[in-house]
Amino acid sequence: MSNRGPLNIALIGAGNISGQYLDTLGTFPDVRLTAIGDLDVSRAHTAARKYHVPEAGDPESVLALPDVELIVNLTVPAAHTEVALASLRAGKHVYGEKPLALSPRDGARILAEAQACGLRVGCAPDTFLGAGLQSAQRALQAGAIGEPVSASAVLQGPGPDAWHPSPAFFYAPGAGPLFDMGPYYLTALVALLGPVTRVAATARTARSRRVAASGATFPVEVPTHLHTLLDFANGPSATATFSFDSPEPRSLLEITGTEGTLSLPDPNTFAGPLRIRRFEDDDWRPLPVHGTTAGRGLGVLDMARALRTGQEHRASGELALHVLETMTMITEAAETHATAHVTPWHSTLRPLPDDWNPTASTLTADLRPSASPRPGT
Template identity: 50%
Template sequence: MGEPLTVGIVGAGKISAAYAQTLARLPGVRLTRVADLDLARAAALAADVAGALPVRPDELLASPDVEVVLNLTVPRAHAEVALAALAAGKHVYGEKPLATGTGEARQVLEAAASARRTVACAPDTVLGTGLQTARAALSAGDIGTPVAATAFMVTPGHERWHPSPQFYYEPGGGPLYDMGPYYLTALVHLLGPVRRVTGMASTPRPTRTTLDGLEFPVDVATHVTGVLEHASGALTTLMMSFDAWTGQLPRIEVYGTEGTLNVPDPNGFAGDVHRFTGAAQEWAVLPELAGYRDAARGYGVADLARSLREGTQPRASADLAYHVLDVMESLLAAAATGTATTVTSTCAVPPPVPLAADPQDA
């Protein structure tokens, strides 16, 4: 397998501990540096990882024992940090979205091509057994030809649990940009890229309040609904909301000529896939058919390490992340104009993940 890919985290916020814990148990990667504008936060995270050192961001970018920068900053900084990492000769794996807009994202893709470096991007939840089992069932023709899908994500807002939720309500946030990448990436895996969208959006509440009582403005749409036309011809009905309490809606369902698949939460790696067919006339739980077992956030970084070793594209590719960003941007444009909007980008559907315990085995 060779030496592990050395990783440096930039951004020691809430999600960073989950990544650090996963990277510590995967043989293909090794966390060597942690950086944050607040050096104390970097030190607190590094203290839990053997061999990891807390440093300033510029020191991490200059470090020879960091091959890939794991960009866990807030969305508005994603492109800036990615560009700095590429300029320093590093590969990049970033949290979603790839950038706050396609203009910034194109700069990242162009910089990566110029530097001959690879950019990958979350979500990696689609590499787990939940989504990959559903994908395998579709590929096997279990429900015939897919003709439509639904995707629903509803919550009253992240300020109910996050200590610093303001960035969720800034450009690059909102339910579509925050949670949409999980659902849209899953839908691309299941039904292929999107060619046209239409929709509507609203911001029912102009302000939100933090757990400690601080009121702050809302600068994005917090309820978004739309219809996606996939290149395959399938139609997806989508609703992403920070303005609704939980309901009895499916996370994702795919409807085919011979049956229906109920797909588990795309914000998780596992979960049961339920299948209903016209022939059986009942729901059945499918066994695990594909995907990384026991996966967690960070498996996309390990998949990137595998791809660099083999000279292939990572499954959580920048092209896929760019297309998802383009779909989201196009949906909001359609909502603003009241017309259907053509999605100008496309992407290859990533290769399926075989049933495996470790990205190095797939």
């Protein structure tokens, strides 16, 4: 494999989300899409033809390709661990869709395997690398609302039953509103406020079965409405609601500090708006939003560039494992009606440089890594 120039990547999983990645990754000159794999081989070939990807086949054949350096794992949550471990054992770095795994134990297994193989793990969501949340991070660091004190997060709606062609997996272990949508909100909060230390929660399931748009019914195996309290190591606290039981879609993410409140964009997007209201203000006012709104795959690109230069990538396996453990502890707290503690995690997520441009090539044939890739993250 080359250790310079664009990074050769392959996708495993050609389902509903893959199109969003393929639309974006094809615009980045620092990565090269070489293959698509899926258990449904015909679906892999269809996607490969549409996006002009040279190779397609089943997952095993894609993992056997010698030029592939990084696997983008877009399988359903129940397969995340199996595919990640297989990718690492095939000598490939891996970047996965969220959640990292179904359990912190399996997530830790993935990171341990990466460490043993001298490889890296990355994981969605990467929306915190978009212009909206990056601008929020810069505003907080500049003291726009003083010292952060508290945060509020709300994700509610009727669930994906009406629009997704196969919605049953959204109500299976590893999904539900917490594991499916929670990572966007929790990752944004961790990126902006630091790691979570403890949680308390309540949870309900409104209906034991759901109906897909096709008319088929399927069981609900996870809570569909959760309220949680979170404490952060740096001092702030937050309240969060995650629900698939409301007829009204709603997204809210706010951070309040000693000098005012910052209203953030939907953390499942890459753009604004970003607003602020300080105590002396009569109303909300907009803040400038700078950065990229390219879409899903920014974390893959940041990881590819980091692999070539020996720097740390931002949407890391460690961050994803912390968010996964936080969600697991929220579930445990709801079941036991007791406060649950989250394993301490110590990291500061660097904002992207102001001149970070996903569509400008930074990896040329003459570039040599400045250091060996840092394994296991």
